[in-house]
Amino acid sequence: MDEWINYDQFDRQTWHSFFPSEITFLTQENLDEIKSLNDQISLRDVQDIYLPLIKLIQLQYQNYQQMQLQKMTFLRKSSRRIPYIIGIAGSVAVGKSTTARLLQILLKRLMPDRRIEMITTDGFLYPNAELKRRGIMARKGFPESYDMDRLLTFMNDANAGEDQVTAPTYSHSVYDVMEDHPQTIYKPDILIVEGINVLQLPTTQRLFVSDFFDFSVYVDADASLVEKWYLERFGMLLDTAFQDPTNYYYPYTQGDRAEAFKMAKQVWKDVDLPNLNDYILPTRTRADVILHKTEHHYIDRVYLRED
Numbered sequence: 010m011d012e013w014i015n016y017d018q019f020d021r022q023t024w025h026s027f028f029p030s031e032i033t034f035l036t037q038e039n040l041d042e043i044k045s046l047n048d049q050i051s052l053r054d055v056q057d058i059y060l061p062l063i064k065l066i067q068l069q070y071q072n073y074q075q076m077q078l079q080k081m082t083f084l085r086k087s088s089r090r091i092p093y094i095i096g097i098a099g100s101v102a103v104g105k106s107t108t109a110r111l112l113q114i115l116l117k118r119l120m121p122d123r124r125i126e127m128i129t130t131d132g133f134l135y136p137n138a139e140l141k142r143r144g145i146m147a148r149k150g151f152p153e154s155y156d157m158d159r160l161l162t163f164m165n166d167a168n169a170g171e172d173q174v175t176a177p178t179y180s181h182s183v184y185d186v187m188e189d190h191p192q193t194i195y196k197p198d199i200l201i202v203e204g205i206n207v208l209q210l211p212t213t214q215r216l217f218v219s220d221f222f223d224f225s226v227y228v229d230a231d232a233s234l235v236e237k238w239y240l241e242r243f244g245m246l247l248d249t250a251f252q253d254p255t256n257y258y259y260p261y262t263q264g265d266r267a268e269a270f271k272m273a274k275q276v277w278k279d280v281d282l283p284n285l286n287d288y289i290l291p292t293r294t295r296a297d298v299i300l301h302k303t304e305h306h307y308i309d310r311v312y313l314r315e316d
Contacts, residue, residue: 012294016312021057024311028061034118043110046249047242049306050107055115058308062226062298063115065313066095069224070199090196091170092126094221097203098292099228100285101150102239104306108228109203116199126197130204130218131179133160136186150284152209157218164221167200182250184257205284208292219295227296232285234304236277243273 033055044050070093081088095112099105109127116125133155140146140154148154159177166174175191194200208219208227219225230238247269251258261269293299299312 013312015294015315016299017315019311019313021309021311024061025057028064030060031056033060034115039114040111043114044107045104045242046245047102047238048104048107050104050111054308055111058300058311059111059115062311063112063119065298066112066116066224067119069093073223089170090198092167092197092200093223094164094168095199095201096207096219096222096225096296097201097228098205098208098225098289098296100230100232100235100289101205101281102242103228103230103235104238104302105203105205105228108226108300109201112226113201120198123198124196125199125201126194127201127203128176128192128194129179130155130160130202130206131181132177132186132192133157133163133204134179134186136188137184148280150205150280152206152288155206160218164202164218167194167197168221170196172196182253182256205289208295209288225296225298227293227299228302229293229299230302232282234302235285236282238306239277239281240270240273243270 033052035052035055037052040050040052040055073093077091078088097105097109097112099108106129109129113125113127116123134140134149135143135154135156137146137149140149145151145154163174163176173193173195175193178187178190178192179185180187202218202222206218207222208225209217246258247262247266250256251262253259261272297314300308301310301312303309
């Protein structure tokens with residue numbers, strides 16, 4: 010069966026025509042501040058791709074608010090703030106973090122009276138000590154390396170409209186969960202949840218993380234391109250962040266550069282590519298919107314779920 014059968018496909022020009030605004034609300038400096046290290050994004054991308062997407066999200070959010078109000082009225086319950094939850098998924102190095110941050114800043118600019126919060130599911134990885142205890146350190150990033158009970162509890166509490174919810178955070182510098190630096194979310198109107206695992210099917214739980222989503226986006230690209238971006242980013246990090254002696258990858262900056270890249274390529278082959286093919290890519294068609302990228306992170310097509 011054609012996996013795209015439930016999607017409308019639009020080229021860049023057609024997608025832009027749905028909301029042909031020439032106002033960006035941002036500067037290139039704003040974009041440079043929020044984009045991931047080797048990601049590429051321009052004001053034209055904001056106009057052509059992201060503003061129509063934001064407009065669609067706004068329409069969906071308005072419908073969601075109306076439905077929530079009608080439901081509370083029908084049930085004769087007092088109105089309470091239930092966040093509209095957006096999931097952002099995709100491979101490592103594909104630019105999903107940039108997309109999540111860009112959506113957050115645009116929603117803040119366009120909806121200044123609303124509280125827009127964002128978390129990443131990296132913080133819900135088991136700490137390295139626990140991964141080692143379980144013997145799955147080499148499978149970090151695979152479904153079994155996440156504390157799904159904890160993530161689902163967080164999602165359930167957020168969806169229930171709790172006054173505040175707390176999420177663990179993750180440091181890519183020390184390559185571990187930062188239990189002493191939690192992120193507290195206070196009564197968000199819109200909550201963006203970004204991570205490679207947000208659309209994945211669980212192995213034991215009866216709930217999916219995506220069951221809590223009101224809208225979801227998958228950032229897509231061919232695996233060969235993602236590998237290229239992954240290695241480009243690794244090279245840039247060797248010259249910057251990895252130079253910090255406290256960084257997990259610092260030892261690789263002190264040895265032969267070719268050996269460091271050999272290690273990175275092996276990690277891609279043994280961890281990231283299998284994870285993409287077996288667990289991330291199969292979730293693509295669970296998303297409401299798919300942003301397809303080509304060379305230089307250029308989004309050439311947008312897929313929108315019909316139903």
